[in-house]
Amino acid sequence: MMAGAVHPILSVCPSRALFTEKFRVLVENLPPGLSVTLHSLHCSEMKDYWEAFGHYVADNKGTVDVSQEASLGGTYTGKEPMGLLWSMIPVPGSKEHAVLFKVDVETPQEVLISVFQGHLSEGFRQKPPLASVVAERWSMAPGLKRIRVQEKEIEGILFIPPGPGPFPGVLDLWGYEVELTECRPAMLASQGFVAFVAKYVIPGRELKMDYFLRAFEFLQEHPLVISNRVGLIGLSQGAIVVLNMACRTEAISPRCCVSINGSHLLMEESSVTFWKKQFKMKEHTILRNEQNHVTMRGLTLPLPNEATINMENINCPLLLVVGEGDLNFPSAECAELMAKRMHTAGKEHLLTILSYPGAGHILHLPNSNLVRISRYRLPCFDQHGLGHHRGVVYKGWGLFCLGWTEELC
Numbered sequence: 001m002m003a004g005a006v007h008p009i010l011s012v013c014p015s016r017a018l019f020t021e022k023f024r025v026l027v028e029n030l031p032p033g034l035s036v037t038l039h040s041l042h043c044s045e046m047k048d049y050w051e052a053f054g055h056y057v058a059d060n061k062g063t064v065d066v067s068q069e070a071s072l073g074g075t076y077t078g079k080e081p082m083g084l085l086w087s088m089i090p091v092p093g094s095k096e097h098a099v100l101f102k103v104d105v106e107t108p109q110e111v112l113i114s115v116f117q118g119h120l121s122e123g124f125r126q127k128p129p130l131a132s133v134v135a136e137r138w139s140m141a142p143g144l145k146r147i148r149v150q151e152k153e154i155e156g157i158l159f160i161p162p163g164p165g166p167f168p169g170v171l172d173l174w175g176y177e178v179e180l181t182e183c184r185p186a187m188l189a190s191q192g193f194v195a196f197v198a199k200y201v202i203p204g205r206e207l208k209m210d211y212f213l214r215a216f217e218f219l220q221e222h223p224l225v226i227s228n229r230v231g232l233i234g235l236s237q238g239a240i241v242v243l244n245m246a247c248r249t250e251a252i253s254p255r256c257c258v259s260i261n262g263s264h265l266l267m268e269e270s271s272v273t274f275w276k277k278q279f280k281m282k283e284h285t286i287l288r289n290e291q292n293h294v295t296m297r298g299l300t301l302p303l304p305n306e307a308t309i310n311m312e313n314i315n316c317p318l319l320l321v322v323g324e325g326d327l328n329f330p331s332a333e334c335a336e337l338m339a340k341r342m343h344t345a346g347k348e349h350l351l352t353i354l355s356y357p358g359a360g361h362i363l364h365l366p367n368s369n370l371v372r373i374s375r376y377r378l379p380c381f382d383q384h385g386l387g388h389h390r391g392v393v394y395k396g397w398g399l400f401c402l403g404w405t406e407e408l409c
Helices: 183-190 209-220 237-246 271-285 331-344 379-383 402-408
Strands: 009-013 016-018 024-028 035-043 049-057 109-117 131-138 145-151 154-160 167-173 194-198 225-235 257-260 318-323 351-356 371-375 392-396
Touching: 009 109, 009 131, 024 035, 154 183, 154 209, 167 183, 167 209, 167 237, 183 194, 183 225, 194 209, 209 225, 209 237, 225 237, 237 257, 318 331, 331 351
Parallel strands: 016 131, 167 194, 167 225, 225 257, 257 318, 318 351
Antiparallel strands: 009 024, 035 049, 035 109, 109 131, 145 154, 154 194, 371 392
């Protein structure tokens, strides 16, 4: 047992930081050689509890520095400075396939970090910690402006960095969701971009490609944006849209394009209409395992030879980010075919591919927790009898290709 006169000191520096920033967790004033467990606990906006923990041994100075020392066990092992975040899992008894995801970007993610005596793997709520501290993780940097946009038939959220500007701009398109997803554009704006995330589904409207082209023009014409330094970034359905936009050289000239687990499919109709047709024609390709988990990569297989975008029309640097374990899209196969077409067109110098073995469909912000299976709903599910409950699909681990975008924009 630890002597009662010893009072461990636990610190997290910085205690308030952006999601993209690393922090240092340090425990001092411990007896040398003492076994301890570092534990993190977070209550999400969905009221789900998440935790991570690592096993450490104090050095001869009575110190545990998570950024320098290896975890001997727990939800992560080895030297992982941010393991207390990225390895978070639902606490025992949580609902099945919960997802840790920040919705309100104007409030922080609060994480309670504690140190316990001994190497523990359960029962953290029943044991008193030696010390605890709260760390805040933010999507928005201080002074960042969040503005709701509804003009020129465009709807979305605009994020503007502090300062006089002008700034480079990024049009950010998430996957096929009804609600806007603001974490990534907020983080981009925190790095010095004017970022605009356009709404995907507007009741009573069929949003075709011209809608997203107008969104690009809206951002390009903003007085705080450098008009010739506007890039595109998209994930999933959003990646399909930005690839189609990058080929429309007669309409726009993006500075760069980032496609995360996307496809070269041609989008001449609205995304809603497109996916309704896909589900109607290829519902038989949607697979369920014994646990009723759904995978949908067969919807776009085999890869079409026609009805695809003209890769030879792309004149800007293009980054394809691929999760090799993606079970929603055949992302790796699509990237390979797009690379061949860029080579044939003599434009391979514009192409960069980042491919990650084992990574799934949703490649998210830095230090995000790793989630293999999660829940989300596609409207087409209900229309084609794929369950009155929510479809469950493979997602993946966290990643954010911000550095590449900074360099080119």
